Amino acid sequence: MTEKLFTRPEGLKDIPTHYCPGCHHGIIHRLVAEVIDELDVRKQTIAVVPVGCSVLAYDYFNMDSQEAAHGRAPAVATGIKRVHPDKVVFTYQGDGDIAAIGCAEIVHAAARGEKITTIFVNNAIYGMTGGQMAPTSLVGQVTATSPYGRQQPLAGTPIRLSEMLATLDGAKFIARVSVNGPKNMANARAAIKKAFQVQLRGEGFAMVEVLSTCPTNWGKTALEAGQWLEEHMVPQFPLGTYKNVQE
Amino acid sequence: MTEKLFTRPEGLKDIPTHYCPGCHHGIIHRLVAEVIDELDVRKQTIAVVPVGCSVLAYDYFNMDSQEAAHGRAPAVATGIKRVHPDKVVFTYQGDGDIAAIGCAEIVHAAARGEKITTIFVNNAIYGMTGGQMAPTSLVGQVTATSPYGRQQPLAGTPIRLSEMLATLDGAKFIARVSVNGPKNMANARAAIKKAFQVQLRGEGFAMVEVLSTCPTNWGKTALEAGQWLEEHMVPQFPLGTYKNVQE
Amino acid sequence: MSEKLLMKGNEAIGEAAVVAGCRHYFGYPITPQSELIEYMAKRLPKLDGGVFVQAESEVAAINMVYGAAGAGARVMTSSSSPGMSLKQEGISYIAGAELPCVIVNVQRGGPGLGGIQPAQSDYFQATKGGGHGDYHCVVLAPNSVQEMADLTGLGFDLADQYRTPVILLADGALGQMMEPVIFKERTSKPVAKPWATTGVGERAQTNIINSLFLKPEELEKHNEHLQAKYATITEKEIRWEGSMLEDAELVLVAYGITSRIAYSAMEMARAEGMKVGLFRPITLWPFPEKALHTVLSKASAALAVELSTGQMVEDVRLASNGVVPVHFYGRSGGMIMTPNQILDQIRKIFQAKGGKQ
Amino acid sequence: MSEKLLMKGNEAIGEAAVVAGCRHYFGYPITPQSELIEYMAKRLPKLDGGVFVQAESEVAAINMVYGAAGAGARVMTSSSSPGMSLKQEGISYIAGAELPCVIVNVQRGGPGLGGIQPAQSDYFQATKGGGHGDYHCVVLAPNSVQEMADLTGLGFDLADQYRTPVILLADGALGQMMEPVIFKERTSKPVAKPWATTGVGERAQTNIINSLFLKPEELEKHNEHLQAKYATITEKEIRWEGSMLEDAELVLVAYGITSRIAYSAMEMARAEGMKVGLFRPITLWPFPEKALHTVLSKASAALAVELSTGQMVEDVRLASNGVVPVHFYGRSGGMIMTPNQILDQIRKIFQAKGGKQ
Amino acid sequence: MPKPVFNEERCKGCELCTAACKKELIVMSTTFNGKGYNYATCPQEEECVGCCLCAKTCPDVVIEIYK
Amino acid sequence: MPKPVFNEERCKGCELCTAACKKELIVMSTTFNGKGYNYATCPQEEECVGCCLCAKTCPDVVIEIYK
Amino acid sequence: MKQEIIMSGFGGQGVMVMGQLLAYAGMLEEKTVSWMPSYGPEMRGGTANCSVIVSDEASGAPIIYEPTSAVVLNLPSLDKFESTVKSGGVLIINSSLIEKEATRKDITVYRVPVNDIAAELGNLKMINMVALGALVAATGAVSLESVYKSFAKKFASKPHLMEANKIAINRGYDCVKKA
Amino acid sequence: MKQEIIMSGFGGQGVMVMGQLLAYAGMLEEKTVSWMPSYGPEMRGGTANCSVIVSDEASGAPIIYEPTSAVVLNLPSLDKFESTVKSGGVLIINSSLIEKEATRKDITVYRVPVNDIAAELGNLKMINMVALGALVAATGAVSLESVYKSFAKKFASKPHLMEANKIAINRGYDCVKKA
Ligand SMILES: Cc1ncc(C[n+]2csc(CCOP(=O)(O)OP(=O)(O)O)c2C)c(N)n1
Ligand SMILES: Cc1ncc(C[n+]2csc(CCOP(=O)(O)OP(=O)(O)O)c2C)c(N)n1
Ligand code: SF4
Ligand code: SF4
Ligand code: SF4
Numbered sequence A, B: 001m002t003e004k005l006f007t008r009p010e011g012l013k014d015i016p017t018h019y020c021p022g023c024h025h026g027i028i029h030r031l032v033a034e035v036i037d038e039l040d041v042r043k044q045t046i047a048v049v050p051v052g053c054s055v056l057a058y059d060y061f062n063m064d065s066q067e068a069a070h071g072r073a074p075a076v077a078t079g080i081k082r083v084h085p086d087k088v089v090f091t092y093q094g095d096g097d098i099a100a101i102g103c104a105e106i107v108h109a110a111a112r113g114e115k116i117t118t119i120f121v122n123n124a125i126y127g128m129t130g131g132q133m134a135p136t137s138l139v140g141q142v143t144a145t146s147p148y149g150r151q152q153p154l155a156g157t158p159i160r161l162s163e164m165l166a167t168l169d170g171a172k173f174i175a176r177v178s179v180n181g182p183k184n185m186a187n188a189r190a191a192i193k194k195a196f197q198v199q200l201r202g203e204g205f206a207m208v209e210v211l212s213t214c215p216t217n218w219g220k221t222a223l224e225a226g227q228w229l230e231e232h233m234v235p236q237f238p239l240g241t242y243k244n245v246q247e
Numbered sequence C, D: 001m002s003e004k005l006l007m008k009g010n011e012a013i014g015e016a017a018v019v020a021g022c023r024h025y026f027g028y029p030i031t032p033q034s035e036l037i038e039y040m041a042k043r044l045p046k047l048d049g050g051v052f053v054q055a056e057s058e059v060a061a062i063n064m065v066y067g068a069a070g071a072g073a074r075v076m077t078s079s080s081s082p083g084m085s086l087k088q089e090g091i092s093y094i095a096g097a098e099l100p101c102v103i104v105n106v107q108r109g110g111p112g113l114g115g116i117q118p119a120q121s122d123y124f125q126a127t128k129g130g131g132h133g134d135y136h137c138v139v140l141a142p143n144s145v146q147e148m149a150d151l152t153g154l155g156f157d158l159a160d161q162y163r164t165p166v167i168l169l170a171d172g173a174l175g176q177m178m179e180p181v182i183f184k185e186r187t188s189k190p191v192a193k194p195w196a197t198t199g200v201g202e203r204a205q206t207n208i209i210n211s212l213f214l215k216p217e218e219l220e221k222h223n224e225h226l227q228a229k230y231a232t233i234t235e236k237e238i239r240w241e242g243s244m245l246e247d248a249e250l251v252l253v254a255y256g257i258t259s260r261i262a263y264s265a266m267e268m269a270r271a272e273g274m275k276v277g278l279f280r281p282i283t284l285w286p287f288p289e290k291a292l293h294t295v296l297s298k299a300s301a302a303l304a305v306e307l308s309t310g311q312m313v314e315d316v317r318l319a320s321n322g323v324v325p326v327h328f329y330g331r332s333g334g335m336i337m338t339p340n341q342i343l344d345q346i347r348k349i350f351q352a353k354g355g356k357q
Numbered sequence E, F: 001m002p003k004p005v006f007n008e009e010r011c012k013g014c015e016l017c018t019a020a021c022k023k024e025l026i027v028m029s030t031t032f033n034g035k036g037y038n039y040a041t042c043p044q045e046e047e048c049v050g051c052c053l054c055a056k057t058c059p060d061v062v063i064e065i066y067k
Numbered sequence G, H: 001m002k003q004e005i006i007m008s009g010f011g012g013q014g015v016m017v018m019g020q021l022l023a024y025a026g027m028l029e030e031k032t033v034s035w036m037p038s039y040g041p042e043m044r045g046g047t048a049n050c051s052v053i054v055s056d057e058a059s060g061a062p063i064i065y066e067p068t069s070a071v072v073l074n075l076p077s078l079d080k081f082e083s084t085v086k087s088g089g090v091l092i093i094n095s096s097l098i099e100k101e102a103t104r105k106d107i108t109v110y111r112v113p114v115n116d117i118a119a120e121l122g123n124l125k126m127i128n129m130v131a132l133g134a135l136v137a138a139t140g141a142v143s144l145e146s147v148y149k150s151f152a153k154k155f156a157s158k159p160h161l162m163e164a165n166k167i168a169i170n171r172g173y174d175c176v177k178k179a
């Protein structure tokens, strides 16, 4: 009975997180940590965490970390990677962080073919600041700053970042996954692993966009949130691999 | 003999420009002015000029203008258009301005479907500041900041902005043209006209990317520059219409 | 005049802006100012011509403000400390191009990501110019929810009158707290903006919004013009408030939320027989330097109190210009001092003077 | 020691950085500093481990610096005024996270897009904190191409020693001009950086680069730690230079390129029998306040001279603290005063004193 | 026999694990843990097949599965 | 007859117009204008067919074509 | 008289609204009032609190250092605030969730089974109203009448809520009055 | 002695390099030197200039207000700088391009057909070398020998250029010396 079928990966510190009940951030953290364990690179990995609900991830990931200014994680990661080209560097970013304020930084990290891995957690909302509209919020979605629903002619339509970055040569691997249910989770883990392998092989930029829930700001239970993700987000953000260039 | 087959459009003030001999900026200015004359909207148009060689375009365009901070023309244009939704607002931007520092602003103006027109002058270099590398510089291109040629693994590959923005729903018309020779010029003029018409019909965001020369910083004569554009830029930046959504 | 409402400071700013005729707002969420952007998101779309845009960043927001202000609108943006830093280039452009607008900073603790609790550590940035070049913003410092509203209205008027950006420098406490507020009828008249870019129409000359002057002679002229304007503002628009200054031996100097804590401390000190007064600058730029100098000339010491490690105190020292010693007491990082802590400082100063009370 | 070279100031900074062991540069072009980024683009790729990245913007550049500094590298960025404004959030983060780096500002005229000719109008931004929160950068002000090199080297040492960003505050004239320069052998030893994020390896604890402290008590502690460090720097690292101060009745105060013009003016004034001296701060933060106070205590007036409408003059007034009247003379927008124009000001001051020479 | 072990104090009561267990073994407590949540429990743990789906689904790594 | 008219002082001598004229009518001056450029001229203007290609190509709107 | 009151509980227990109603009631009585929330990043399940000042004096520092009374709806709140209450002040404990007893002897302590009462009334969402009634009874900061009015104002768009909530307020009030 | 020299001409005429060679030569003679360019946005065809100080004194203000000599290679430069030259100073005019005569009588004016000489030598790129030779002859700011050395240093990678340029420098030098 001492052997374990499932336990906490070494890549995650054994402390409670501040995430809301049922928030997918926790699952995504664990998958990243598991992949890092599996690839046995924890000791040489530097995590770059964003400003967003995952701002405290430096306390959760059991590895060296830097806390980047809102949106600038790809620039910070670039700085680190250029100093330590032999180390593994990844960014973990929310949709507001990566697709709004940090839009230029992620586009250019991809365009430069920066050898970093980006985990992009798309929950279609600004979680941290209390549920404002994100660039990925759906048309019609009610948020704190779209109280009448996101209006297409005034507030635009969701940015599909994976599709957009796939147009850049420097991006070598781009996939969109979700962690809603065991099957999706397995796919997500595989994609995350691939994204780190692209970095380890020195090929270029790799990103995994993970569709995620924000039960709190969506005003739903965790289970309802998973369903909403499936029914509303997935059609707008189709799962799949958008780029997969082997050198 | 008093009738003229060709003369300066009213949209261009009758003053000499500061552009270098043979620089395409002058041709592009004239085409924009001609279209504005043709559509008879000069009196209700507000131009937003960038920081770049065309920074003084507010002295050349015969219409109300605002000089925007480097890269922020789409944000400035958004501010204007939201105050005067019945007026015509366009931005005129270089590749450094729009694709480097102003990358987030143009992506989001397009994503919001902002009803503005953008003229993007892509000369694959920073003209104004003396010929540094642009996000659109070609791989191998020697510039002041890529003295050994733009290196793919370190400095990345050219961003194809038209292709990238075409992934956004708010972008209703996107085309890439050149003004190198009469035929290209005619196509360019037609595309520019269309881009203004999209705005006039209130459909959304429209952009024309104009491949352009910088004889001075390319270290070429004006005629050689035209040839280089044809031989090196066009293959990397194929001419054509990338988006054409009729509402 | 509205009925008396119980509102958050952040919301009161929003409503006051609407009452002042502001119909354009561009902003980006950040704690502890998000109630303001959310208020505008709710309120503006319901108004004729009202426009709310959530920008992609603070950089974009301030440049949207530039465009809208240049197009002739009454326009506002708001943020909190880190977001304000991102706006500095834009603010310098707005000052350079002489565009009127109101910019709200609901300050939080810094530096860096810092924290989200109240602070007053962006005083230098606001008053000395966080951006590049020689320019100033008018900086207004409310100390109650009612003043959040009143100074917002005043801010729009000053902005238009002088073609200048106005910063409303608040803090997380003022932004988050609720107090009764009344929205007064506005008496000021709209200012004509013949310089705005509205399309040239039948105007003789095209209008150009710009801050570029390639010839240094012209840029210097422009700077002289700006400085002359700043001198006029300094002459006409200084605002401050004094309490028990007539016989004060020790003058507390504090602004914003801190001024209310200092006020309580002053009352406690008076109760102990110490002659303490309070000088509260309402305009932080222009700082009421002369007025404070006059006050200090009759006193024997000053104590600057702020939620920072010492910023406004420099302006107090400049105002004193050596006539009295200037003491300092500050808390930082989101910590707020108690009246008792200020009282301790007061006692120390009186004791050091040899028990002279 | 290198042979004597004739170099532009911008290039001398680049070479000095290389000599100081800097192998990482992140920047964005802007006049009049572009020769520096271009120098690094040429030089660094030829060096072992040398990395040059042209960032997509100044915002990205300063955050790349954050990452590289946090990873343990000696790292530099450079810009000119508008670009510096964009870096303010990043600088506040760097100060908050205590990361060592050198940031060069080759100042040009402002505000806004302004012009591209030399200016000194970002003094407030550099010394008081253009970003949010209570922090300081060490600010060094060279006045020759040789000092562009020397102070760059010093800047890297101070940065590492105190874990602080250092700003080299130059201007377009110093950046563009050529003068002879010698690159001296470096004597300082590299500072260990056990805090850097290099991958946890066999270290007991993970390293975290961060400026977030959600609990105000902790953020205040952090601020107190920073202030203690600033106090140490103020105590130990102040640098300034005096000329003919012994018997000076009027003390000119000027830094950077202006100090050389003031020096010429001083000589001309001495030739006319007026007892004039020159006080040149080399560290603008920490400002040599005490030293200047001592100097002024023996003089009868001060004249601050700068390429701005009046920024450093505030620090001069703070240093004077009322012991002498502080006069001001400035040019702006890229205009540079002549020694004769300063001399005119000097004459006026001496005349106003009733011909006392 | 496999056995799920819950770190009750870490549970936030989100109920994701209840839906993940195909055998529907997990039920929420009626009492609160220290953080004020109803926490997940597995009263019939002997039925557990060790598929680990509950554990993999839990965002808070509350559940470990022993062999 | 069509006729190209050059605003010589505005010409920057880029020679784009010379290549644009299919009739090869445009030649550069050997003397300088006030800005120091050799400027474009059309010595055989009677040959001009009024196609306007030269004018449309000129970045500086130096050329007007009269009917 | 200056009442400085702290209300604290789990995120979902409605302490913010409770404080606002009290402040509003004070305002209706032409008193000087202010309401100040704790605020922070999303950490649901954490403890939220707000402080309300209701005073006859002109407005002063809006921050409470030593509350004259406190309402604690969960255990962490009791642990955090018991020690801060001014000597002679009032402490109201939600005895439904808090078994622990208060240790202070220099303050008046009321144990009110807030959750139980709300459950009895059929709506756990009304725990804050029960607590508010208890608070009004214990402090006399405002009149019951003003509280009703303030509720009517705040929920003007939902008049149907009035009756049930009034009952909840009264139940809390009575619970203290009868103590 | 303090020489303050301005060189001005069209963008392509090489005045910047000319000034640098002069400054470098001064440095080789252990003098205090500085070189300051005009700089601006790309406006080719505009006039570029630089100022060089070569002095026996310690370094002072590096900006020239009243040049002791000026070399003007085109008409706009003549118009701009003639009036600024210090009384008793030197003005060298490129007579190949400038027909206009100088009006100042209190300075020494040399008219040197710079372009013609360079054309004669078969390389218009050398006009700046011709002008430099003339300047050295007219001012004695540095020795010819130092100018050769400085050229050799600056173009160390292109030694084949030396001979032709030396001739150009000499031609300019002789032209003034014989005047
Ligand atoms: C410069 C700056 N602007 C704004 C903020 C406030 N802010 C913090 S997180 C955040 C958005 C978070 O949303 P997202 O990136 O989607 O992450 P999530 O919380 O949803 O995981 C914002 C706007 C900030 N800290 N800094
Ligand atoms: C914030 C800021 N950064 C940098 C600059 C300097 N700058 C001016 S124009 C320019 C690039 C111009 O290139 P591009 O946009 O391609 O226009 P072009 O001149 O080629 O037409 C740069 C970097 C600036 N003015 N402001
Ligand atoms: S606010 Fe949303 S994204 Fe943030 S922790 Fe809570 S559920 Fe997750
Ligand atoms: S530098 Fe290049 S882009 Fe700028 S005006 Fe000259 S040729 Fe045109
Ligand atoms: S391991 Fe499988 S069977 Fe066992 S409790 Fe978990 S989900 Fe149910």
Ligand code: SF4
Binding pocket: A022, E010, E011, E012, E013, E014, E015, E016, E017, E018, E039, E040, E057, E058, E059, E060, E061, E062, E063
């Ligand atoms: S998934 Fe985890 S946190 Fe959620 S109820 Fe189950 S054990 Fe508790």
Ligand code: SF4
Binding pocket: F004, F020, F021, F022, F023, F024, F025, F026, F042, F047, F048, F049, F050, F051, F052, F053, F054, F055, F065
């Ligand atoms: S109009 Fe046509 S034919 Fe006439 S000169 Fe111009 S290009 Fe030649």
Ligand code: SF4
Binding pocket: B022, F010, F011, F012, F013, F014, F015, F016, F017, F018, F039, F040, F057, F058, F059, F060, F061, F062, F063
């Ligand atoms: S195209 Fe225009 S500028 Fe160029 S040579 Fe011809 S006329 Fe002159």
Ligand SMILES: [Mg+2]
Binding pocket: A094, A095, A096, A121, A122, A123, A124, A125, A126, A127, A134
């Ligand atoms: Mg999000």
Ligand SMILES: [Mg+2]
Binding pocket: B094, B095, B096, B121, B122, B123, B124, B125, B126, B127, B134
């Ligand atoms: Mg360009």
